[in-house]
Amino acid sequence: MQVPPTIRAVSSTGYEEVLPYFATVLRESGRDGVPHFTPNRDRDVYAPDWIERIRSRLALPLEHLGWMRLWVAFDGEVPVGNVDCRASEHAADTHRIQLGIAISRSHRGRGLGRRLMLHAIEWARANRFAWIDLGVFGGNRPARTLYETLGFKQTGYIEDRFRIDGERIDEVLMALDLRQ
Numbered sequence: 214m215q216v217p218p219t220i221r222a223v224s225s226t227g228y229e230e231v232l233p234y235f236a237t238v239l240r241e242s243g244r245d246g247v248p249h250f251t252p253n254r255d256r257d258v259y260a261p262d263w264i265e266r267i268r269s270r271l272a273l274p275l276e277h278l279g280w281m282r283l284w285v286a287f288d289g290e291v292p293v294g295n296v297d298c299r300a301s302e303h304a305a306d307t308h309r310i311q312l313g314i315a316i317s318r319s320h321r322g323r324g325l326g327r328r329l330m331l332h333a334i335e336w337a338r339a340n341r342f343a344w345i346d347l348g349v350f351g352g353n354r355p356a357r358t359l360y361e362t363l364g365f366k367q368t369g370y371i372e373d374r375f376r377i378d379g380e381r382i383d384e385v386l387m388a389l390d391l392r393q
């Protein structure tokens with residue numbers, strides 16, 4: 214029987230080990246039948262200033278603006294999915310957090326996205342955050358369906374939010390209310 218991937222928190226010290234995973238998964242956006250899902254497809258994840266920025270955010274306590282937390286799903290020792298939570302930008306909205314998620318193409322459609330989402334939601338509840346916010350590209354049906362089935366509601370719609378490869382991409386803003 215196949216062992217399901219294990220979900221582990223990745224800290225500032227472990228971040229560089231998962232860079233090849235991020236480089237691969239980002240490059241898939243908008244290619245080979247995958248819908249565009251990020252405005253950062255061509256980011257150089259190996260750039261030292263980018264690595265340092267993420268590592269410093271991962272090291273920040275939750276009381277500081279700018280913190281980030283990252284969980285990666287490992288199939289054996291191979292990273293195959295991630296979810297991250299990030300602080301909002303202002304002292305006045307620290308009750309809200311931002312979420313991002315991706316699964317390796319080889320591991321989509323097997324329930325891992327839902328598992329990672331539930332993991333992050335549980336963490337957010339345990340840490341008493343009130344809302345989880347995210348943005349999803351209009352054409353990204355798999356992600357939108359996943360969020361809807363977890364109770365996320367649409368909070369906004371930004372037409373022509375990004376332009377990638379000459380394509381105009383709308384962004385749907387969604388939020389999960391954790392207050393009840």
Ligand SMILES: CC(C)(COP(=O)(O)OP(=O)(O)OC[C@H]1O[C@@H](n2cnc3c(N)ncnc32)[C@H](O)[C@@H]1OP(=O)(O)O)[C@@H](O)C(=O)NCCC(=O)NCCS
Nearest residue numbers: 250314315316321322323324325326327349355356358359
């Ligand atoms: C969106 C994504 C994270 C879903 O992860 P996944 O592991 O494939 O999803 P799961 O197998 O856990 O499926 C969970 C639910 O998502 C929805 N879903 C998944 N794939 C779908 C598809 N191809 N079409 C429609 N709905 C889909 C379904 O509601 C599914 O529940 P069900 O299996 O009970 O029907 C994954 O497709 C992915 O990484 N895509 C590229 C990156 C991305 O889009 N990130 C989100 C940016 S906002």
